[in-house]
Amino acid sequence: MxxxxxxxxxxxxxxxxxxxxxxxxxxxxxxxxxxxxxxxxxxxxxxxxxxxxxxxxxxxxxxxxxxxxxxxxxxxxxxxxxxxxxxxxxxxxxxxxxxxxxxxxxxxxxxxxxxxxxxxxxxxxxxxxxxxxxxxxxxxxxxxxxxxxxxxxxxxxxxxxxxxxxxxxxxxxxxxxxxxxxxxxxxxxxxxxxxxxxxxxxxxxxxxxSDRTPKKKPQATKKVRFATQLETTRSPRxxxxxDRSNKQYQPGKWACPIAEGWQDTSFYMSDLHNLQQFKVFITSIEDPDDVDMSKGDEGPAGLHPFWPQIEFIWERSMKNANRAQYKQLIKKMDESEAVVAFVDNNGNVADMAFAGRPKDTEWKPEIPPPSDMAWTSLQMHL
Ligand SMILES: [Zn+2]
Ligand SMILES: [Zn+2]
Incomplete structure (x- = not known):
């Protein structure tokens, strides 16, 4: 199902x-x-x-x-x-x-x-x-x-x-x-x-x-115990x-693996979730500035057949980015409403770029103007 x-x-x-x-x-x-x-x-x-x-x-x-x-x-x-x-x-x-x-x-x-x-x-x-x-x-x-x-x-x-x-x-x-x-x-x-x-x-x-009166189940008392292999002798940090913002920071055994140190389990602000809502444009033109986006989008990225590939590229870019690049990517994403996927000769998504409203201009949903667009991973990691 x-x-x-x-x-x-x-x-x-x-x-x-x-x-x-x-x-x-x-x-x-x-x-x-x-x-x-x-x-x-x-x-x-x-x-x-x-x-x-x-x-x-x-x-x-x-x-x-x-x-x-x-x-x-x-x-x-x-x-x-x-x-x-x-x-x-x-x-x-x-x-x-x-x-x-x-x-x-x-x-x-x-x-x-x-x-x-x-x-x-x-x-x-x-x-x-x-x-x-x-x-x-x-x-x-x-x-x-x-x-x-x-x-x-x-x-x-x-x-x-x-x-x-x-x-x-x-x-x-x-x-x-x-x-x-x-x-x-x-x-x-x-x-x-x-x-x-x-x-x-x-x-x-x-x-x-009618022959039975329901009996109340006895409440089991629960006790919490550590597994024996769990290391409990180490003194707490x-x-x-x-404190992640501190230079002395040492990630503990159970530290959140994400650099930001928190996970939005409500997915309200999750980047990947946001990305799925973006309109998607497919192009085979290598220069992002030459992409003609007047032809209309192909629906939300999350429902597009290319989504797994788009997701892969996004995650790879996030993983490879250093802190500054990561912030830049997130900022770019916040300013955008569409994602452009570049498809190579083999029919695979080779890269992606964000497109969205440039600052101080009226946003027309039908035609997202390419605001100094750049391919996400090509620009940064190739
Ligand atoms: Zn509360
Ligand atoms: Zn609210």
């Missing part, structure tokens, strides 16, 4: 909320193809915040830096919850909020799923029934998508939880606030996930199992050595 990448918000929002959702998306500058759809839990979350408070979410996003407070513990930039001592990544939400955002979205889908299920059982008209079955299925697919997102978030925090244990072991005596740690977030995800089901009422259940 192929992976669903978005769900129509009309499937789980009331008609009036759906209208509001469209309004919010337009205010956030959502691309036309994505209007009315939800791909990530954070979109639903931001919408509900906006619906409740009227805050334009983009404002919140501009301060995506966590701050140091009270000596060593820092806070997440949006939810302001205290992060675990071991956390030295920049993050908008604490692990617990990240999980909660996924759970909220899943819960909204579960409720919609159950509502349609009830409607199906009450439906007397064949046409109506079939329509409801399709709707039911579509919501199930959306739930599956949201569930996969939660799994990715949890996987990430399971790794961080190991790192937290290392810290807890050595700073046993420190009085710290660990209520928003990755370990808590993982537990929360396990305890709170509800699966969509065709729920039967208590009475129906009693009729079906001094603050200077785990």
């Amino acid at each position: 192929s992976r669903t990448t978005s769900i129509s918000a009309a499937l789980f929002l009331t008609p009036s909320d759906y209208d509001l959702y469209l309004q919010w998306q337009e205010a956030e500058g959502t691309s036309e193809e994505h209007l009315g759809y939800v791909s990530y839990a954070v979109e639903y979350h931001d919408f509900t915040i906006w619906r409740a408070t009227g805050w334009p979410c983009l404002q919140e996003h501009s301060t995506a830096r966590s701050k140091y407070v009270q000596g060593k513990q820092r806070v997440a930039s949006r939810c302001l919850h205290t992060l675990h001592l071991a956390s030295f990544i920049e993050t908008e939400w604490c692990p617990v909020c990240e999980v909660n955002i996924c759970l909220e979205f899943l819960e909204a889908l579960v409720q919609a799923y159950e509502k349609v299920g009830r409607q199906m059982r009450e439906s007397k008209l064949e046409n109506e029934y079939e329509q409801l079955v399709r709707k039911h299925k579509a919501i199930r697919m959306g739930w599956r998508m949201a569930r996969l997102e939660l799994i990715e978030v949890v996987r990430y925090h399971e790794e961080l939880a190991t790192c937290e244990m290392e810290w807890d072991l050595h700073y046993d005596d420190l009085d710290t606030d660990d209520s928003h740690s990755s370990s808590f977030a993982v537990t929360l995800a396990v305890l709170e996930t509800r699966h969509p089901a065709d729920i039967v009422s208590q009475e129906e259940l009693a009729m079906m199992h 001094h603050e200077d050595t785990f």
